[in-house]
Amino acid sequence: MFPEHFTFHVAEQVNNFVDWLLDSYAPLFDAISTGILTMLLRINEILLMVPWWLYMIIVFVVLFATTKKLIASLTLAILPMLIGAFELWALAMESLAVVLTAVIISLLIGIPMGILMAEINSFAVVIRPILDGMQTMPSFVYLIPAMMLFGLGKVPAVLATLIYSLPPVIRLTNMGLRHVPKNIEEAALAYGATKWQLLKEVRIPLAMPSILTGVNQTTMMALAMVVVASMIGARGLGQEVLLSINRIDIGRGFEAGLSVVVMAIVIDRVTQSIAKKWEPPR
Amino acid sequence: MSGIKSINAISPVVEVKNLWKVFPKRQRSKGKKTLNIDVHDEVTISQMEKDGKVVVAVRDVSFEIYPGEIFIVMGLSGSGKSTLIRCLMRLIEVTAGTIKINDLDITSLSKKELVKHRRYQAAMVFQHYGLLPHKTVLDNVAFGLKLRGEPKEERYRKAKAAIERVGLKGWENYYPAALSGGMQQRVGIARALVMDAPVFLMDEPFSGLDPLISRQLQDELLRLQEEMKKSIMFVTHDLSEALRLGDRMAIMRKGSIVQIGTPDEIVSNPADDYVAAFVADERRTLEKTKLSLGNKLASTPASS
Ligand SMILES: Nc1ncnc2c1ncn2[C@@H]1O[C@H](COP(=O)(O)OP(=O)(O)O)[C@@H](O)[C@H]1O
Ligand SMILES: [Mg+2]
Numbered sequence: 001m002f003p004e005h006f007t008f009h010v011a012e013q014v015n016n017f018v019d020w021l022l023d024s025y026a027p028l029f030d031a032i033s034t035g036i037l038t039m040l041l042r043i044n045e046i047l048l049m050v051p052w053w054l055y056m057i058i059v060f061v062v063l064f065a066t067t068k069k070l071i072a073s074l075t076l077a078i079l080p081m082l083i084g085a086f087e088l089w090a091l092a093m094e095s096l097a098v099v100l101t102a103v104i105i106s107l108l109i110g111i112p113m114g115i116l117m118a119e120i121n122s123f124a125v126v127i128r129p130i131l132d133g134m135q136t137m138p139s140f141v142y143l144i145p146a147m148m149l150f151g152l153g154k155v156p157a158v159l160a161t162l163i164y165s166l167p168p169v170i171r172l173t174n175m176g177l178r179h180v181p182k183n184i185e186e187a188a189l190a191y192g193a194t195k196w197q198l199l200k201e202v203r204i205p206l207a208m209p210s211i212l213t214g215v216n217q218t219t220m221m222a223l224a225m226v227v228v229a230s231m232i233g234a235r236g237l238g239q240e241v242l243l244s245i246n247r248i249d250i251g252r253g254f255e256a257g258l259s260v261v262v263m264a265i266v267i268d269r270v271t272q273s274i275a276k277k278w279e280p281p282r
Numbered sequence: 283m284s285g286i287k288s289i290n291a292i293s294p295v296v297e298v299k300n301l302w303k304v305f306p307k308r309q310r311s312k313g314k315k316t317l318n319i320d321v322h323d324e325v326t327i328s329q330m331e332k333d334g335k336v337v338v339a340v341r342d343v344s345f346e347i348y349p350g351e352i353f354i355v356m357g358l359s360g361s362g363k364s365t366l367i368r369c370l371m372r373l374i375e376v377t378a379g380t381i382k383i384n385d386l387d388i389t390s391l392s393k394k395e396l397v398k399h400r401r402y403q404a405a406m407v408f409q410h411y412g413l414l415p416h417k418t419v420l421d422n423v424a425f426g427l428k429l430r431g432e433p434k435e436e437r438y439r440k441a442k443a444a445i446e447r448v449g450l451k452g453w454e455n456y457y458p459a460a461l462s463g464g465m466q467q468r469v470g471i472a473r474a475l476v477m478d479a480p481v482f483l484m485d486e487p488f489s490g491l492d493p494l495i496s497r498q499l500q501d502e503l504l505r506l507q508e509e510m511k512k513s514i515m516f517v518t519h520d521l522s523e524a525l526r527l528g529d530r531m532a533i534m535r536k537g538s539i540v541q542i543g544t545p546d547e548i549v550s551n552p553a554d555d556y557v558a559a560f561v562a563d564e565r566r567t568l569e570k571t572k573l574s575l576g577n578k579l580a581s582t583p584a585s586s
Contacts, residue, residue, distance in 0.1 A: 187412025190371050191426040192401030193479070201428070205416045280415040281457040 018148050033155045036101065040154055044097035052084055059266060066273035076269050079262050086255040088237060092263060096237030098154065098229070099222045099267075102161035106218050110166050111211065114173020122172065131167045139228050141165050147232050157234030161225040168217035176210025177203050187234070212275035219271055223264050237263075284505040293385075294346035295480060295513040296353075296370065301379035303340040303365050303537075321378040339365040341537035343379070347481075350511040354524040354545075355492070357534030363517040366534070367485050370515065371406055383481060401430050402482040405474035409489055411466045413458040413473075419445065420454040423472045435585055437476075445469075447506065464495035471499075475506070481512040488523065500526055521564055525549070533557050 020027060060077035083092045117124040142164045146156035147188065180203050188202045204211075230238025237260050244253030302321040319327065319336070330336045339362040347353040355363050367468040368374040370381055371386055381388040383403050391399055405426070413422050420441055421428075427437035428550040445454055448468040458466050467487055468500060474482060488496040507514065518524050524531050525545045531543045533556070549565060558565075 183408065183410050183412050184414060187374055187406070187408055188414070188425070188429075190373060190400060190406040190408075190412075191473070192397050192399075192429050194397055195430075197429055201425075202414060206414075208416075281459055 014148075028118040029149060033150060036105075036155050036158050039104075040097055040101045040158060043092060043100050047093040047097055047100075048090070052080075052089060055080060059270060062270055063273055066277045076266055079266060082262055086259060088240065088256060088259045091236050091240055091256075092259055093236075095223075095226050095234070095238060095260075096263070098158055098161060098226050098234050098236065099219065102158050102165060102222045102226075103153075103215075103219050106162050106166050106222070106273070107169060108216060110169035110218065111212070112172050114170045114211070114214070115177065115204075117170065117174040118177035118203075119199075127170070131171055132162075134167050139225050142225070143229065143232050153233040154230050154235070157226070157229040160229050160232065161222050161234070164225040165218045165222035168221060169211070169214035170212030172217065173207065173211045176207030176214075179210070180206045206280070208278045209275060209280075212271070212278055216268065216271040216275055220264065220268055223260075223267060227260060294348050294351040294383060294480035296347035296515065297380075297382040298346070298370075299344050299380045299382075301340055301343045301366070301369060301381065302338070302377040303338055303362070303374060304377045305337045305365075307335055307337060319377060319482055338537050340369065340376075343534075343537075344533055345539060345541050345542055347513045347515055349480075349513055351529040352507065352514045352516055352527050354528035355517045355534060356519060356521065356524050356531055360521060361534040362535055362537040363519075364485055367406075367483050367515060367517050370481075371400060371404060401426065401477070403479055404483055405477040405479040405581060406466070406483040407470045407474050407485070407487045409486040409523065411458070411463075411470045413466055413469055418455050418457055418460070419450065419469050422458065422469055422583070423476055425473060426477045426539055440476050441472070447475060448472045453520065462495075463491050464499060467491065467499060468502075471503070473504075475510075480513060481503055482512045484514065484516045487516050488520065489518065489520070496523070503527065521560060533560060 056077045059080070063073035063076055064070065066232050113127070117127055142160040143156075146160035150156035152161060159183055184206070185198060185202060188198050193201065199250070226236065227238035227241060228236050230236065230242050237256050240256035241253055241260070244250070244256060287318055299469065304321070304327070319330075321327065321342070327336070327338065331338060343366060345353070355366060357363050365374060369376050370383070370388065372391070376389055379389070383399070386399070386403070388396075388399060399536075414425065417425065420438065423444055424437040424441035427440060432440075432482050442454065445451060448471050449467060450468050450472065453461065453465070458469065488499050491499065505526065516524075516527055518527075528545050530542065531548060532539045533548065533553075534540070535556050541553075541557050543547055548557065549561045549568060552561055552565075570581065
């Protein structure tokens with residue numbers, strides 16, 4: 001097939017490098033690991049503490065307050081009952097906890113990076129091709145570096161999810177800020193706005209719809225990734241899907257799959273309706 | 283009119299001397315952005331202009347604005363009016379020349395001093411309003427005061443008073459999008475009024491409005507000016523507006539000022555064909571009046 005004397009392997013070198021990295025920066029990796037794990041467990045705890053019916057009330061109130069559509073809000077609020085009926089509630093919360101942890105960290109990193117990209121052109125020039133590259137890579141690829149550094153378990157799952165879901169919020173924060181009308185910026189400057197005031201009073205508020213669209217997309221990507229990340233220990237609904245694939249248990253896979261879809265729809269609607277609320281009044 | 287009164291006795295509020303603004307032509311390739319041009323080297327400049335490398339938007343412009351007068355800058359679109367008025371706020375960096383406002387040279391201010399200048403010395407009204415769509419009328423008007431760091435109660439008190447002065451009482455909590463063009467520009471004027479700055483810069487503030495509304499706002503401006511006596515630089519391309527509002531006016535053409543004078547002087551004694559074409563309609567009505575009034579008006583003083 002392929003001439004034998006052309007083949008070579010880097011697997012050993014990679015392994016050695018990772019070992020060296022883990023050895024030399026052990027405290028750093030430990031700190032990251034403990035940080036993420038503590039946050040994840042705390043979030044999971046809170047999610048399980050909230051009774052199931054309260055989720056439905058929250059979803060209904062948020063949707064109805066923002067969209068004023070009674071039937072749609074009601075339907076979307078009742079839909080999650082399906083997950084409970086399939087006895088997958090706890091697993092769903094486990095997945096949701098990974099998603100929330102990853103999204104929160106994504107936003108903490110992504111929004112400031114988007115702002116920097118909009119403010120500093122040379123930074124944007126460096127970051128843009130990286131983001132493009134990240135978005136063309138299949139989600140599976142992100143499992144490898146996360147696993148290399150943190151092994152198997154929840155922490156690498158959060159990490160892979162967060163890296164995979166990072167690009168949209170960076171991109172849309174940057175885009176929103178760049179599309180703020182120049183004449184409005186000019187007026188603010190003419191009244192003596194400093195660079196910081198311009199950002200805080202004008203640019204960020206006007207970019208908010210775009211930023212929130214980024215939040216929505218990032219959340220949806222995280223949700224997609226959390227299923228894949230069950231391969232390296234995210235557990236939750238993804239693991240249920242994975243197990244039923246391995247056992248060719250179609251029925252069980254269907255229930256888990258449907259639960260993921262329900263979660264995706266509800267989360268998508270809720271974040272989108274919040275984003276709409278932020279659009280400037282007209 | 284009032285502009286002629288003892289000009290030499292009062293020192294000007296705004297003093298612009300030999301101002302140049304040369305733009306590099308907008309190019310695809312982001313090459314050298316900074317443009318080093320010696321404006322006194324006329325040959326090089328006109329050559330670069332011919333080659334299409336640069337646009338001279340403001341060319342060796344000098345004028346003064348005296349306290350309490352409305353100074354009109356008039357010219358066709360593209361003659362450099364907006365560039366000129368933006369230079370006074372240093373929203374555009376000038377290429378050469380000096381701009382003094384209350385004896386302070388704007389062109390040499392540091393960043394910090396510039397912010398202070400914009401907050402206290404001059405207030406600007408824009409053609410496209412430039413209101414903040416995410417803030418209410420009240421917050422829009424109070425915006426400049428917020429930037430200054432004035433306490434909330436005080437800036438709302440002042441803003442409410444300004445809103446009342448422009449006749450928008452009751453609209454404080456609406457967003458700009460809910461207002462008509464004329465009302466939005468009233469908000470723009472209130473936002474400038476509230477700053478209580480000595481200089482007012484207005485770049486075609488009423489051009490986008492229909493004639494009736496525009497006329498109303500001109501009257502309103504005159505009424506307000508009666509009370510506040512600001513030094514106003516008012517850019518327009520509409521002669522009738524210029525004649526109604528102006529104490530003195532400057533006519534711009536391709537970046538240069540071709541004539542400065544009172545509206546009477548300019549109408550009766552245009553410096554060249556360009557100005558004559560501008561004021562042709564007005565001259566015709568003037569001729570008619572002259573004819574109908576016999577020789578009564580024929581002896582209008584024609585000093586320039
Ligand atoms: N940022 C810019 N870069 C390059 N050319 C410009 C820029 N701004 C204005 N100009 C040019 O300067 C000239 C004067 O424009 P402007 O001051 O807007 O005229 P006006 O307000 O009288 O219509 C025009 O030819 C315009 O194309
Ligand atoms: Mg203009």
